Amino acid sequence: xxxxxxxxxxxxxxxxxxxxxxxxxxxxxxxxxxxxxxxxxxxxxxxxxxxxxxxxxxxxxxxxxxxxxxxxxxxxxxxxxxxxxxxxxxxxxxxxxxxxxxxxxxxxxxxxxxxxxxxxxxxxxxxxxxxxxxxxxxxxxxxxxxxxxxxxxxxxxxxxxxxxxxxxxxxxxxxxxxxxxxxxxxxxxxxxxxxxxxxxxxxxxxxxxxxxxxxxxxxxxxxxxxxxxxxxxxxxxxxxxxxxxxxxxxxxxxxxxxxxxxxxxxxxxxxxxxxxxxxxxxxxxxxxxxxxxxxxxxxxxxxxxxxxxxxxxxxxxxxxx
Amino acid sequence: xxxxxxxxxxxxxxxxxxxxxxxxxxxxxxxxxxxxxxxxxxxxxxxxxxxxxxxxxxxxxxxxxxxxxxxxxxxxxxxxxxxxxxxxxxxxxxxxxxxxxxxxxxxxxxxxxxxxxxxxxxxxxxxxxxxxxxxxxxxxxxxxxxxxxxxxxxxxxxxxxxxxxxxxxxxxxxxxxxxxxxxxxxxxxxxxxxxxxxxxxxxxxxxxxxxxxxxxxxxxxxxxxxxxxxxxxxxxxxxxxxxxx
Numbered sequence: 124x125x126x127x128x129x130x131x132x133x134x135x136x137x138x139x140x141x142x143x144x145x146x147x148x149x150x151x152x153x154x155x156x157x158x159x160x161x162x163x164x165x166x167x168x169x170x171x172x173x174x175x176x177x178x179x180x181x182x183x184x185x186x187x188x189x190x191x192x193x194x195x196x197x198x199x200x201x202x203x204x205x206x207x208x209x210x211x212x213x214x215x216x217x218x219x220x221x222x223x224x225x226x227x228x229x230x231x232x233x234x235x236x237x238x239x240x241x242x243x244x245x246x247x248x249x250x251x252x253x254x255x256x257x258x259x260x261x262x263x264x265x266x267x268x269x270x271x272x273x274x275x276x277x278x279x280x281x282x283x284x285x286x287x288x289x290x291x292x293x294x295x296x297x298x299x300x301x302x303x304x305x306x307x308x309x310x311x312x313x314x315x316x317x318x319x320x321x322x323x324x325x326x327x328x329x330x331x332x333x334x335x336x337x338x339x340x341x342x343x344x345x346x347x348x349x350x351x352x353x354x355x356x357x358x359x360x361x362x363x364x365x366x367x368x369x370x371x372x373x374x375x376x377x378x379x380x381x382x383x384x385x386x387x388x389x390x391x392x393x394x395x396x397x398x399x400x401x402x403x404x405x406x407x408x409x410x411x412x413x414x415x416x417x418x419x420x421x422x423x424x425x426x427x428x429x430x431x432x433x434x435x436x437x438x439x440x441x442x443x444x
Numbered sequence: 445x446x447x448x449x450x451x452x453x454x455x456x457x458x459x460x461x462x463x464x465x466x467x468x469x470x471x472x473x474x475x476x477x478x479x480x481x482x483x484x485x486x487x488x489x490x491x492x493x494x495x496x497x498x499x500x501x502x503x504x505x506x507x508x509x510x511x512x513x514x515x516x517x518x519x520x521x522x523x524x525x526x527x528x529x530x531x532x533x534x535x536x537x538x539x540x541x542x543x544x545x546x547x548x549x550x551x552x553x554x555x556x557x558x559x560x561x562x563x564x565x566x567x568x569x570x571x572x573x574x575x576x577x578x579x580x581x582x583x584x585x586x587x588x589x590x591x592x593x594x595x596x597x598x599x600x601x602x603x604x605x606x607x608x609x610x611x612x613x614x615x616x617x618x619x620x621x622x623x624x625x626x627x628x629x630x631x632x633x634x635x636x637x638x639x640x641x642x643x644x645x646x647x648x649x650x651x652x653x654x655x656x657x658x659x660x661x662x663x664x665x666x667x668x669x670x671x672x673x674x675x676x677x678x679x680x681x682x683x684x685x686x687x688x689x
Contacts (some may be wrong), residue, residue, distance in 0.1 A: 168638050
């Protein structure tokens with residue numbers, strides 16, 4: 124699932140670098156390394172372990188193929204989400220630089236797709252599930268959720284970059300099922316290692332607090348549902364302001380003709396990633412679901428969440444320091 | 445991979461400042477990525493930079509070939525899909541070809557150039573110098589130390605994992621891969637050994653008076669000559685991008 128530099132535009136690459144930097148600096152504050160210096164070599168050595176474990180393939184029963192550990196969920200379970208996110212960021216940087224697995228410009232995309240969803244969405248889910256069910260079920264569900272979100276992110280980032288002509292539906296229908304299978308394998312592998320470690324050395328399982336609570340989780344899911352699905356069936360009729368202008372001027376949008384206005388309008392059209400809440404080349408639709416509008420809704424939810432989350436966290440750090 | 449890495453470490457020359465290499469590489473990849481989907485011809489002259497570096501520093505072609513091949517599968521699948529989705533025709537010199545082929549070729553060239561640039565950075569700049577450059581770019585010290593530690597242990601643990609796999613395969617030669625029932629405990633053991641190693645590393649570091657703040661990472665001086673070299677190269681890339689639209 125590693126994105127290559129050839130697939131993304133500089134705008135998307137830099138935006139994702141920014142998002143990754145924000146989450147990384149928040150994680151740095153949260154792990155409070157001065158209080159627990161012992162964690163540093165552990166993070167370094169466990170990062171190297173992820174590489175090593177990926178070399179040891181296991182046979183997938185009944186398929187004749189083999190799989191390997193991804194490592195994100197395992198790191199989160201052993202180190203906690205913040206330290207795991209930083210460790211994964213370093214692992215991905217080394218992979219990009221030394222093994223050309225994922226690009227340097229696409230580094231932010233890769234850390235977000237493989238690290239953020241695993242550490243901050245899949246891992247809290249894993250912790251919740253493990254209290255009620257067994258480790259295998261919790262691990263498989265968490266890995267599948269993390270990878271599905273990551274794969275969907277790859278689709279959205281690729282489409283926003285507009286470097287390839289891929290219909291959203293086709294690309295998503297190609298990526299999501301493959302990553303469903305990979306997620307199940309990842310979940311099984313993670314559960315196999317964690318259950319062995321829990322038997323052999325139970326004190327190693329982490330007790331770090333997860334950053335989400337039920338309210339934030341529910342609101343987030345609700346926002347995604349509204350943005351991703353219900354936005355398609357929203358009324359296409361003009362809003363109050365547009366209606367008033369229509370009644371006054373006979374048109375829903377006023378068009379200025381001065382050079383400054385037209386230049387700025389052209390600039391806005393070229394910069395807008397999702398003009399008129401749709402993909403630039405329009406979007407396909409499945410039944411009543413307008414894909415372009417749904418993607419715009421989901422991207423919008425993410426942008427607003429990040430925009431709200433970052434100042435709140437910055438205020439919190441200032442208070443803490 | 446490990447042998448190549450060790451031999452490269454010995455062969456490296458450190459003529460270019462690591463910070464210059466880092467800035468130039470990022471600008472180069474940025475410029476390559478900014479070209480549109482049909483910019484096959486426009487991208488070709490940009491290959492001068494990585495090729496010059498490879499020839500000048502006599503970098504390991506075998507290693508570069510291996511890294512390039514490893515980067516190809518995903519991009520090839522995405523690139524090949526363009527043949528099914530783009531049906532228009534474009535003129536390419538005197539030929540009329542399907543636009544999908546041109547997009548496919550452009551993707552491959554972009555990928556090759558970006559991978560070559562990253563590999564040139566890796567092969568010409570030792571990790572310790574890269575760490576110094578990252579620090580001077582105000583990347584948090586903790587992340588930089590972690591980069592050094594992870595890099596230090598990757599090759600050790602890769603060797604250990606290799607030995608583990610080899611030992612299993614020698615005992616169960618009829619299996620193509622490790623059975624899932626055994627795999628968990630096998631990797632679990634590797635993990636436990638990793639934990640013990642982390643403990644030993646921490647104790648050794650503590651005995652030598654380690655602290656994150658005091659850990660010394662050398663930041664080399666960025667001389668005026670190196671600054672000029674960096675600015676000129678960066679400007680050349682940007683000017684090329686602005687001229688060739």
